[in-house]
Amino acid sequence: MKHLLLTSLLVLASISNVSALTLPMPDRPTDGVVGSPPHQAKYVNARYEDTLIDIAVAHHLGQDEIVLANPTVDRWLPGAGTPVRIPTSFVLPNAPRKGIVVNLPEMRIYYYPNASQVVTYAVGIGRVDWKTPLGVTKIAGKMENPSWTPPKSIIAEHLAEGDVLDPYYPPGPDNPLGLFAFRLSIPGYLIHSTQKTLGIGMRVSHGCMRMYPADIEQFFPTVPTGTTVNLVNQSIKLGWYHDTLYMEVYPEMEESPATYEQRLHIALNLIEQANGGQMPVIKGSVLKLALEKPTGIPVAVYERPASSTSTAQTTQN
Structure with missing residues (x-):
């Protein structure tokens, strides 16, 4: 004992x-x-007595941050042994x-x-x-x-x-x-x-x-x-990691709501800007899920080909 x-x-x-x-x-x-x-995702296993909020405090994360990163985990009763994702990657604000x-x-x-x-x-x-x-x-x-x-x-x-x-x-x-x-x-x-x-x-x-x-x-x-x-107020952030473009999404602030169509328009503009003013072929299903169900976790929306050119391409789903 x-x-x-x-x-x-x-x-x-x-x-x-x-x-x-x-x-x-x-x-x-x-x-x-x-x-x-x-x-590379990082996880810790919840203990029997843990809430998600306990784990957030222990790792100096925000309460909403850890809840967003673990959408299928119960906030108040994760359960002993449940893997809880700990955000360790961040897209820098624009x-x-x-x-x-x-x-x-x-x-x-x-x-x-x-x-x-x-x-x-x-x-x-x-x-x-x-x-x-x-x-x-x-x-x-x-x-x-x-x-x-x-x-x-x-x-x-x-x-x-x-x-x-x-x-x-x-x-x-x-x-x-x-x-x-x-x-x-x-x-x-x-x-x-x-x-x-x-x-x-x-x-x-x-x-x-x-x-x-x-x-x-x-x-x-x-x-x-x-x-x-x-x-700043940036619910959608875009950033490159080597040859992969990542998007990190948060819910809009209550005082500045936006429809899905408005958020999609913002995201596509940011992707185009990040790609030197040209729209690449993006992972449309990933983009849609990220905008509809924000997690605050960077998700890959585009990867440059090994012999990337500067030609414009169209968006595909």
């Missing part, structure tokens, strides 16, 4: 040390997939590869500390009625052990739900902002730590972006004040 307990503790300790992914940038500047080769890029539908940060690396973290973002803004801003300040004075609007909202907030929260681990926070140049918005880790990778905040405590502890000292922060 002692041996089993020790083994369990060692497994939990190794899982708890999983943090952000620091990944090498693609060898070719035209490529856009980082992490493990996208055709944005300048510098500073911080936050893709809101994906609920993930990409940080480019230099030309050879990208660091990525899952985040929680604002609810539909408290949207996280879009656009280019910057890190206006860094706060270690911040205090928090709740705005009147948030105090009123909590009061309407029968919850009374304190007018002031001193620095410390029980502070809703955690131990580290970045202040954006957009007034009122932060990137900060949270003890409510089950909300990472969900739309649960009042517009701020929330990070796992261990992630922001690692992130905080590496980001200088003045760093650009680009907040």
Whole structure:
């Protein structure tokens, strides 16, 4: 029994040390997939007591992210021994590869500390009625052990739900902002730590972006004040991995819905742009499934022939 307990503790300790992914940038500047080769899937086996959310927290993934990646697995009762896919490949957002890029539908940060690396973290973002803004801003300040004075609007909202907030929260681990926070140049918005880790990778905040405590502890000292922060809305991303074009799809944000036809039009335009302005022969059935049932996992939609030419081709199903 002692041996089993020790083994369990060692497994939990190794899982708890999983943090952000620091990944090498693609060898070719035209490529856009980082992490493990996208055709190599990583799985872990669920334990009897696990939920998908437990596994997401253990691997510093977002809640919606792990649910999307495992559409046939029960969120609350995966079952002992059930293989659970862990996303390890990422298509970079279509944005300048510098500073911080936050893709809101994906609920993930990409940080480019230099030309050879990208660091990525899952985040929680604002609810539909408290949207996280879009656009280019910057890190206006860094706060270690911040205090928090709740705005009147948030105090009123909590009061309407029968919850009374304190007018002031001193620095410390029980502070809703955690131990580290970045202040954006957009007034009122932060990137900060949270003890409510089950909300990472969900739309649960009042517009701020929330990070796992261990992630922001690692992130905080590496980001200088003045760093650009680009907040984008890209539910469909395209990127090359060697000679294969991959597409990564997420559900649309509720405030910017789109029909299947609109999403298809966007996807085809992105494919054409990625292929130098010419439409290749794509895997139409794969494209259709990815758009109808987003998983957030990169899927191959086109592979260049060994002797690729620049001639335009038509789409086939």
